[in-house]
Amino acid sequence: MDNLIACHGCDLLVDVGNLEDDSRAYCPRCGHFLTRYQRDGMSRVLAYAIAAIVLLLVASSFPFLSFKQAGLESVMTLYGAPGSLARYGMPALGLIVATFIIIVPSLILLLMVMISVPLLIGRRVPWMHAATRAVFALQNWSMAEVFIIGVLVSLVKIMSLATVILGISFWAYSAFSICFILALVSLDRYQCWQLIDQLEAQA
Amino acid sequence: MSTGAVTAADSDLASCHTCCKLSPASLHRCPRCGATLHLRITDSVQRTVALLITATILYIPANVYPIMVTEYLGVPEASTIMGGVVVLVKLGSIPVAAVIFIASVVVPLAKIAAMFYLTWSVARRKLEGPRRRTKLYVVAEFVGKWSMIDVFVVAILVALVQLQGLLAFYPGIAAYSFAGVVLVTMVAAENFDSRLMWDQLEEKNDSSRT
Numbered sequence A: 001m002d003n004l005i006a007c008h009g010c011d012l013l014v015d016v017g018n019l020e021d022d023s024r025a026y027c028p029r030c031g032h033f034l035t036r037y038q039r040d041g042m043s044r045v046l047a048y049a050i051a052a053i054v055l056l057l058v059a060s061s062f063p064f065l066s067f068k069q070a071g072l073e074s075v076m077t078l079y080g081a082p083g084s085l086a087r088y089g090m091p092a093l094g095l096i097v098a099t100f101i102i103i104v105p106s107l108i109l110l111l112m113v114m115i116s117v118p119l120l121i122g123r124r125v126p127w128m129h130a131a132t133r134a135v136f137a138l139q140n141w142s143m144a145e146v147f148i149i150g151v152l153v154s155l156v157k158i159m160s161l162a163t164v165i166l167g168i169s170f171w172a173y174s175a176f177s178i179c180f181i182l183a184l185v186s187l188d189r190y191q192c193w194q195l196i197d198q199l200e201a202q203a
Numbered sequence B: 001m002s003t004g005a006v007t008a009a010d011s012d013l014a015s016c017h018t019c020c021k022l023s024p025a026s027l028h029r030c031p032r033c034g035a036t037l038h039l040r041i042t043d044s045v046q047r048t049v050a051l052l053i054t055a056t057i058l059y060i061p062a063n064v065y066p067i068m069v070t071e072y073l074g075v076p077e078a079s080t081i082m083g084g085v086v087v088l089v090k091l092g093s094i095p096v097a098a099v100i101f102i103a104s105v106v107v108p109l110a111k112i113a114a115m116f117y118l119t120w121s122v123a124r125r126k127l128e129g130p131r132r133r134t135k136l137y138v139v140a141e142f143v144g145k146w147s148m149i150d151v152f153v154v155a156i157l158v159a160l161v162q163l164q165g166l167l168a169f170y171p172g173i174a175a176y177s178f179a180g181v182v183l184v185t186m187v188a189a190e191n192f193d194s195r196l197m198w199d200q201l202e203e204k205n206d207s208s209r210t
């Protein structure tokens, strides 16, 4: 029974026990994605997560965009975007934006490290179940890649008004969002819990 | 089993939504991860419809009120979502105007319409095309968050362009309602249970055999 998965789209029971390395399983009845097996899946999660954390730290430390006109210059940082909404009377909206572009991605990355390191070194840790539940509850609520498109649209909107310079943070955040997505797609719900079961069975 | 398909529910098994483990449907909590177990999402149709109605209502102020105020040489000018699209067309940025129009108008409306259609099809026990309807649900769930582009654009412009007396941007009240539309439709999609469509198909097949 451990090799069976119930399709999330239609509830069909599907055997996913003998998947080849780097293959995906789809439901034969409704076509829904079921799981993806990668032998080195957890190492990938950790590698991409660490890269994403470093890039996010870089993105937090430098100017994101700067804007020059008639001798005046204004600079925006990554935190400036949600911060400005709070400053001009919309603190709740600022918090929502900060949640989607910074807080949720940071939490997910932290949880990924907390999950993948113990699984890779084969050590039981008390937070394993709670952290894994949390990471899968949060995974649909990150909007890093949507924010990048938002930046590009903003650039076009003000290009004609003045000179806009893309800062180091912009490039770092773009690279971060790519690593972040790669980490997310490497973390498979079914396979992750299988690994947790195996770790706990050993003890 | 007339269709030849064995589902978890047929075998009296509930699939845990957080860890995928199959457990006897009589249990209330998943023995592996501790999450609450349900055979199907409770009151899925009612909850989804209630959230969709909320999103539809929020969509009205999101389009009527300004999403951003542009202050040029001390003169404020408010613009709505559609107003922003028109300005971009006039500037000649047709591709970007298209991106904003699709993300802010087409995606939310299509998502709300698709989710209304899906809940209606379950409530009225429409049996045709369950595979097509499941695909529609997956697509609707995926595209939802892209509607946030316009809210992010407002946040970025307000943060970046504050040249007092010359040029400044301020957020408009519609940004709240629009973010609300996106959030509420995302929660609505999470509350919809596409397995209900397949359950109805099986019930129909079973009853036609007996």
Ligand SMILES: [Zn+2]
Residues within 6 Å of the ligand: A007, A008, A009, A010, A011, A012, A027, A028, A029, A030, A031, A032
């Ligand atoms: Zn299926």
Ligand SMILES: [Zn+2]
Residues within 6 Å of the ligand: B016, B017, B018, B019, B020, B021, B030, B031, B032, B033, B034, B035
């Ligand atoms: Zn579970």
